[in-house]
Amino acid sequence: MDNQGPDNQGPDDQGSKGRGPHARVLQTLGPAITSGDCPPGTVLRTDELEQRFEVSRTVVREAVRVLESMHLVESRRRVGVTVRPAEDWDVFDPQVIRWRLAGPDRPRQLRSLTALRSSIEPAAAALAAEHATPEQCAELTEHALGMVATSRGQQLAGYLVHDIAFHRVILRASGNEMFARLGDVVAAVLTGRTEHEVMFTDPDPEAVTLHVRVAEAVRERDAERAEAYTREITVGALRELDILAP
Amino acid sequence: MDNQGPDNQGPDDQGSKGRGPHARVLQTLGPAITSGDCPPGTVLRTDELEQRFEVSRTVVREAVRVLESMHLVESRRRVGVTVRPAEDWDVFDPQVIRWRLAGPDRPRQLRSLTALRSSIEPAAAALAAEHATPEQCAELTEHALGMVATSRGQQLAGYLVHDIAFHRVILRASGNEMFARLGDVVAAVLTGRTEHEVMFTDPDPEAVTLHVRVAEAVRERDAERAEAYTREITVGALRELDILAP
DNA sequence: GGACCAAATAAGTATGACTTTTGAGTCACG
DNA sequence: CGTGACTCAAAAGTCATACTTATTTGGTCC
Known part of the structure; x- marks a missing residue:
C-alpha cells in the first residue's frame, strides 16, 4: 500500500x-x-x-x-x-x-469572475486604445478575424483559442500590470463557459462582430468606442449567465 | 548585510x-x-x-x-x-x-490600484444599490455624514476612517465576494493617498458631496445613479494622480 | 565533434530531539 | 459556590543531521 x-x-x-x-x-x-x-x-x-x-x-x-x-x-x-x-x-x-x-462552488465562482470581468475589461480596452503597440493591434485584428473564421460549424475549440488570446492582448495592452494579470482569470471564465455547455451551439454572431469592432477601435486609438463595444461584450456575458441560472 | x-x-x-x-x-x-x-x-x-x-x-x-x-x-x-x-x-x-x-515601486503600484479601483467600484455601487441591506444603507449614510463632518479643519485622520469604511461597505454590499475582497486594497490606496501628502489640504468638497449622493442612490435602490456618482468619485481619484505625477 | 556516462551539487525528504505557546483542568481562596 | 491563579500537557514551532533525488557540468570515448 x-x-x-x-x-x-x-x-x-x-x-x-x-x-x-x-x-x-x-x-x-x-x-x-x-x-x-x-x-x-x-x-x-x-x-x-x-x-x-x-x-x-x-x-x-x-x-x-x-x-x-x-x-x-x-x-x-x-x-x-x-x-x-x-x-x-x-x-x-x-x-x-x-x-x-x-x-x-463553481457556479458562484463563475458569476463573481464574470462580474469582475465585465467591470474590468471595458476600462482595459479604453487604456489599450491609448497604449497598444502596432504589434498588439495586429494581434487583435488577427484574433478577431480568427473568431469570425471559427464562428460557424462547431469549431468551438478554435474559437475559444482566439477568444482567449484576444482578451489577453487587450488586458496586456492596457499597460496596467494588474489588468494584465487577469488574463488567466478571463481564460478560465471563457474556458469554463465553453466546457460547461453554455455555448454548445455556435457563438452569438453579434458578439463576434463586437470583437472585430473593438479591434478596429483600438487600432484607430478610439478609447471611447473600444470601451463601449467591450462593455457590450461583457454585458452580454453577464446576461448569458442570468439566462442560464437566474 | x-x-x-x-x-x-x-x-x-x-x-x-x-x-x-x-x-x-x-x-x-x-x-x-x-x-x-x-x-x-x-x-x-x-x-x-x-x-x-x-x-x-x-x-x-x-x-x-x-x-x-x-x-x-x-x-x-x-x-x-x-x-x-x-x-x-x-x-x-x-x-x-x-x-x-x-x-x-509605490507610485506605479498606486496608479495600478487606482485604475483597478475606478473600474471596479462603479460596478460594485450599482450592485450595492440592488443588494444592500437596510443596515448597510444606514452605515453608508452614517459614514457619508461622517465625511461631511470631518471634511473641514484638518481632520484628515477622521475623514480617512469614514472614507475607507464607506467604500468597504459599498464593496461588501455588492454581494460579490471578489469585490468585497478589494476592501483592503481600497483602504491601502486611500491611506496611501493621505500619507503621501496628496491630500495635505482639506478634501475636495465635491467629492464629499458625491459620497452623500451615492449613499442616497443606494438607499433609493437607484443603481444607475449610484454607479454614475461613484464613477465620478473614482475618475476624480485618477485625475488627482495624473495631476500629481503625469 | 557529438553522444553518452559519471561526478558534483543543491534542493527535497525523513527523523528525532528539543522549545515555546496556550488551552484546559485543578485547586486554593474569597 | 464562584473566581482567580497555578500547573500540566498537547500541539505547533524550531533545530540539527542524515539521507535521497534530480540536474547540471564536464570529461571521456567513439
Whole structure:
C-alpha cells in the first residue's frame, strides 16, 4: 500500500506541477477546503496529516504554510491547523480560483469572475486604445478575424483559442500590470463557459462582430468606442449567465 | 548585510503577524524581491539564507515555499532559488501589494490600484444599490455624514476612517465576494493617498458631496445613479494622480 | 565533434530531539 | 459556590543531521 491512497484525486494533474509529495498534499488539501469538504472550523493536526498522506512533517508543514499564506487555514499552537471561514480566503489567488472552479462552488465562482470581468475589461480596452503597440493591434485584428473564421460549424475549440488570446492582448495592452494579470482569470471564465455547455451551439454572431469592432477601435486609438463595444461584450456575458441560472 | 532593522516599518503590524523566525525571513525576503533589491534572475541558495538569517533549514524552506506560491521565486534542484521576473508575480496577493506599496515601486503600484479601483467600484455601487441591506444603507449614510463632518479643519485622520469604511461597505454590499475582497486594497490606496501628502489640504468638497449622493442612490435602490456618482468619485481619484505625477 | 556516462551539487525528504505557546483542568481562596 | 491563579500537557514551532533525488557540468570515448 504505497501509493494506494484511499481517496486520491488521481494522478491526472492537468497543469499544476503535481510532482512531489509537497504538491500532492497541497493539491489535495486545498480543494478539500475550498470545496467545503473541510468546513470552516475544522481542525487538522499535523501528525494526523502525516499519517494520512504518509509523508514527513517537513512536507506537511510546508503545505500548511502555503495554505496559511492563502488565508485558507490558520495554524495555532496547542490547537492545530484550523480551516478559516470562506470570507477570509484570498479569492484572487489564481490557485484558489482554480480550486474553486473545480469544485461545487463553481457556479458562484463563475458569476463573481464574470462580474469582475465585465467591470474590468471595458476600462482595459479604453487604456489599450491609448497604449497598444502596432504589434498588439495586429494581434487583435488577427484574433478577431480568427473568431469570425471559427464562428460557424462547431469549431468551438478554435474559437475559444482566439477568444482567449484576444482578451489577453487587450488586458496586456492596457499597460496596467494588474489588468494584465487577469488574463488567466478571463481564460478560465471563457474556458469554463465553453466546457460547461453554455455555448454548445455556435457563438452569438453579434458578439463576434463586437470583437472585430473593438479591434478596429483600438487600432484607430478610439478609447471611447473600444470601451463601449467591450462593455457590450461583457454585458452580454453577464446576461448569458442570468439566462442560464437566474 | 545583516538585518540591523528587522522591523523598521513599525511594530504595529495590522495583519502581517510578524512574530517568529519564519515571518522574519518572509518579511525580509519578500520586500527585498518586490523592491528590486534582488532583481529577477538572482539566485539564492538555501544554506546561504540559513547563515544570513541564522535560522534552520526548516524555516528557510517554509519561507521559500510561500514566496514560491506567490510566484516571486522558483526553486529548482541543482540551481537554487531564482527570483522570477516581475510579470510573473501574483500582483493581487495582498501581501505582495503591501510589500510593493512599501517599496520604491509605490507610485506605479498606486496608479495600478487606482485604475483597478475606478473600474471596479462603479460596478460594485450599482450592485450595492440592488443588494444592500437596510443596515448597510444606514452605515453608508452614517459614514457619508461622517465625511461631511470631518471634511473641514484638518481632520484628515477622521475623514480617512469614514472614507475607507464607506467604500468597504459599498464593496461588501455588492454581494460579490471578489469585490468585497478589494476592501483592503481600497483602504491601502486611500491611506496611501493621505500619507503621501496628496491630500495635505482639506478634501475636495465635491467629492464629499458625491459620497452623500451615492449613499442616497443606494438607499433609493437607484443603481444607475449610484454607479454614475461613484464613477465620478473614482475618475476624480485618477485625475488627482495624473495631476500629481503625469 | 557529438553522444553518452559519471561526478558534483543543491534542493527535497525523513527523523528525532528539543522549545515555546496556550488551552484546559485543578485547586486554593474569597 | 464562584473566581482567580497555578500547573500540566498537547500541539505547533524550531533545530540539527542524515539521507535521497534530480540536474547540471564536464570529461571521456567513439
